[in-house]
Amino acid sequence: MRIVRAVLGVVAVLLLVGVATFVAGERIEVARLRSFDERGVVHETKLWVVDQPDGAWVRVARPEREWFARLRKNPEIEIVRQGGDPQKVRATPDLSTDTKVRIDRAFRDKYGIVDWWYGLLLRSNPIPVRLEAAPPA
Numbered sequence: 001m002r003i004v005r006a007v008l009g010v011v012a013v014l015l016l017v018g019v020a021t022f023v024a025g026e027r028i029e030v031a032r033l034r035s036f037d038e039r040g041v042v043h044e045t046k047l048w049v050v051d052q053p054d055g056a057w058v059r060v061a062r063p064e065r066e067w068f069a070r071l072r073k074n075p076e077i078e079i080v081r082q083g084g085d086p087q088k089v090r091a092t093p094d095l096s097t098d099t100k101v102r103i104d105r106a107f108r109d110k111y112g113i114v115d116w117w118y119g120l121l122l123r124s125n126p127i128p129v130r131l132e133a134a135p136p137a
Contacts, residue, residue, distance in 0.1 A: 028111055033058060034078040034086065035070040043067060049081065049131075050106040056089075056131040057103050061123040068127070076134055088134040093127050103128035
């Protein structure tokens with residue numbers, strides 16, 4: 001009986017941590033990135049965004065994510081910021097160490113301890129992606 005209670009306690013704690021992490025991650029700005037596959041089908045991904053003097057930035061937690069593969073094939077995407085309309089942008093990954101350090105710091109400054117926690121849970125080799133206004137068609 002003790003083992004069952006211990007297992008249930010661990011499951012309850014993990015569930016509570018998961019819910020708290022999700023809620024905390026949604027408290028600060030969450031944008032929607034719209035990428036397009038080769039057929040033009042829209043795929044929407046929720047993610048965080050930070051503003052820097054050189055533009056808005058997002059970050060892929062793991063390079064193998066499908067949305068990242070789509071934007072590498074077609075960098076012309078859309079971003080929808082909270083309360084805003086879709087904006088056409090060009091997504092440019094930046095693999096430089098200096099940029100990674102700078103953008104990681106910006107995410108920490110904006111999202112606080114939740115960014116650190118998400119990093120422990122979800123990130124493996126994150127890559128910053130700059131969002132620049134798309135050139136006119």
